[in-house]
Amino acid sequence: MATAPGRILIVDDEEHIRKIMSIMLTKRGYHCRTAESAKEALRVVAKETFDVVFSDLNMPGMDGLGLLAQLRTEVPDTLVIMVTAFASIDTAIKAMKEGAYDYIAKPFNEEEIVLVLEKALERGRLLDENKRLKREISERRDANVFLGQSAAITKVFDIIAKVAETKATVLIIGESGTGKELAARSIHQNGPRADRPFVAVNCGAIPQNLMESEFFGHVKGAFTGADRAKTGLVAEADGGTLFLDEVSELPLEMQVKLLRVLQEEEVKKIGENTPQKVDLRVLAATNKNLKEEVAMGRFREDLYYRLNVISLRMPPLRERPEDIPMLATHFLAQAVTKNNLQPKRMAPAALRVMASQTWNGNVRALKNVVEQAAIMSDGPVIRPEDLPFNLTPKTFDPSHEAPLEAPIVRIPNDWTDLKLAVKNLTELAETEMIGRSLAANGGNRTQTAKALGLSRRALITKIALYNLDNYSSDKNLDEHDENSPQAEADEQSGPGL
Ligand SMILES: Nc1ncnc2c1ncn2[C@@H]1O[C@H](COP(=O)(O)OP(=O)(O)OP(=O)(O)O)[C@@H](O)[C@H]1O
Numbered sequence: 022m023a024t025a026p027g028r029i030l031i032v033d034d035e036e037h038i039r040k041i042m043s044i045m046l047t048k049r050g051y052h053c054r055t056a057e058s059a060k061e062a063l064r065v066v067a068k069e070t071f072d073v074v075f076s077d078l079n080m081p082g083m084d085g086l087g088l089l090a091q092l093r094t095e096v097p098d099t100l101v102i103m104v105t106a107f108a109s110i111d112t113a114i115k116a117m118k119e120g121a122y123d124y125i126a127k128p129f130n131e132e133e134i135v136l137v138l139e140k141a142l143e144r145g146r147l148l149d150e151n152k153r154l155k156r157e158i159s160e161r162r163d164a165n166v167f168l169g170q171s172a173a174i175t176k177v178f179d180i181i182a183k184v185a186e187t188k189a190t191v192l193i194i195g196e197s198g199t200g201k202e203l204a205a206r207s208i209h210q211n212g213p214r215a216d217r218p219f220v221a222v223n224c225g226a227i228p229q230n231l232m233e234s235e236f237f238g239h240v241k242g243a244f245t246g247a248d249r250a251k252t253g254l255v256a257e258a259d260g261g262t263l264f265l266d267e268v269s270e271l272p273l274e275m276q277v278k279l280l281r282v283l284q285e286e287e288v289k290k291i292g293e294n295t296p297q298k299v300d301l302r303v304l305a306a307t308n309k310n311l312k313e314e315v316a317m318g319r320f321r322e323d324l325y326y327r328l329n330v331i332s333l334r335m336p337p338l339r340e341r342p343e344d345i346p347m348l349a350t351h352f353l354a355q356a357v358t359k360n361n362l363q364p365k366r367m368a369p370a371a372l373r374v375m376a377s378q379t380w381n382g383n384v385r386a387l388k389n390v391v392e393q394a395a396i397m398s399d400g401p402v403i404r405p406e407d408l409p410f411n412l413t414p415k416t417f418d419p420s421h422e423a424p425l426e427a428p429i430v431r432i433p434n435d436w437t438d439l440k441l442a443v444k445n446l447t448e449l450a451e452t453e454m455i456g457r458s459l460a461a462n463g464g465n466r467t468q469t470a471k472a473l474g475l476s477r478r479a480l481i482t483k484i485a486l487y488n489l490d491n492y493s494s495d496k497n498l499d500e501h502d503e504n505s506p507q508a509e510a511d512e513q514s515g516p517g518l
């Protein structure tokens with residue numbers, strides 16, 4: 022943590038003491054404020070944060086001990102140093118018993134004050150650091166909390182408990198935000214590999230040209246730019262679990278290579294001759310219908326069967342509204358800790374509004390809404406009006422379908438080059454539309470070309486370009502098609518655009 026200059030409040034009824042201390046500390050770079058009574062001090066600390074308060078012991082009205090007691094409850098993070106006349110050392114010691122950090126006796130000299138102050142500030146920093154670490158630990162622990170009491174989620178827990186012990190590959194299927202990654206972590210954590218690495222790979226976020234080296238690693242000098250050796254994700258997961266998130270996004274050629282690695286349980290870095298044995302447990306997740314992807318030629322059937330040994334379906338939140346109050350309450354507590362807020366609770370009416378939503382973004386959307394409400398609401402209770410305005414009870418608006426819509430195109434965070442992004446998106450659109458249209462037309466290329474407004478030759482080129490040719494069981498149909506006079510004419514004019 023950066024060592025910001027300390028913020029100091031000096032409380033003393035004698036003006037010259039306030040002045041001396043203030044001048045002394047200000048010239049050393051501290052930010053100082055003064056107050057002439059305990060009452061004024063309490064007003065000041067209600068508006069501003071201080072690291073350290075120097076408080077006189079004997080003051081008219083509320084004395085130093087009274088102020089100390091108030092500060093301990095109102096600003097417990099602020100350290101209090103008592104300033105006392107020699108005669109009242111006993112009281113100073115009593116103050117320390119009641120939570121003062123230290124004391125100095127009048128008359129004091131500059132060195133003495135600065136020494137005590139620096140010690141206090143250092144302790145404040147340590148306490149802050151400690152708090153931050155505690156918060157981080159609790160956030161990390163919270164990240165793996167898996168809640169629910171509905172029949173649907175209980176079934177998920179049962180399956181997780183059963184498969185965790187095994188090495189079986191599990192395909193986790195579910196809409197976005199239903200907890201697929203959480204389920205994968207939970208399988209890992211509850212199994213014998215818990216203390217080995219869990220390597221999560223977002224297959225949709227790795228640029229195509231880096232994919233092979235990301236997965237398999239490379240030796241130094243394997244290609245231009247490979248100026249040091251790299252361990253691939255597969256090798257990193259050795260002994261542990263490899264989680265293939267958004268697995269449907271793997272390009273077909275990568276699917277082939279990955280399948281080989283999984284079957285042979287060995288991996289070869291780019292530029293290396295001898296493969297390395299790996300012991301992997303593989304989990305995969307998708308929010309697409311992988312079977313349909315197989316039918317459309319975008320996902321290899323052999324890899325599909327390799328991954329889908331056991332399938333785990335994560336139920337969408339709308340199928341288990343009875344879990345919503347429990348989840349919302351948990352997310353609220355989490356948001357309060359994370360954002361350093363005063364404790365808050367949910368009004369029952371707010372819970373009812375949330376339980377009646379469709380939640381297309383599922384648990385993740387619920388979590389975001391709760392955090393937003395926790396931050397934006399003023400009082401200690403979150404009421405329906407504190408929820409985002411697009412949340413309305415279903416009973417009032419039965420057609421209300423999408424409280425939080427996802428963007429139509431999701432650009433991965435690591436895309437920075439606009440031209441490349443446009444090219445990638447064009448390719449994506451072409452692959453998607455051609456695959457879809459081929460499936461709709463039973464693999465018939467002439468019909469597909471017509472439907473897409475492409476020449477047959479252009480279609481064939483694109484099919485080859487995007488590896489869509491291995492896709493369909495309807496090849497026969499296409500062969501028929503190839504025998505048609507039109508097709509022959511086309512084919513004779515040779516390949517090309
Ligand atoms: N049953 C649950 N109990 C507690 N927290 C949950 C639960 N389900 C999901 N969450 C939380 O909701 C968020 C989304 O979950 P997760 O990332 O696992 O979903 P996902 O299905 O992988 O989503 P996406 O498809 O968008 O990748 C995470 O913060 C997760 O901790």
Ligand SMILES: [Mg+2]
Binds near residue numbers: 201266
């Ligand atoms: Mg996910």
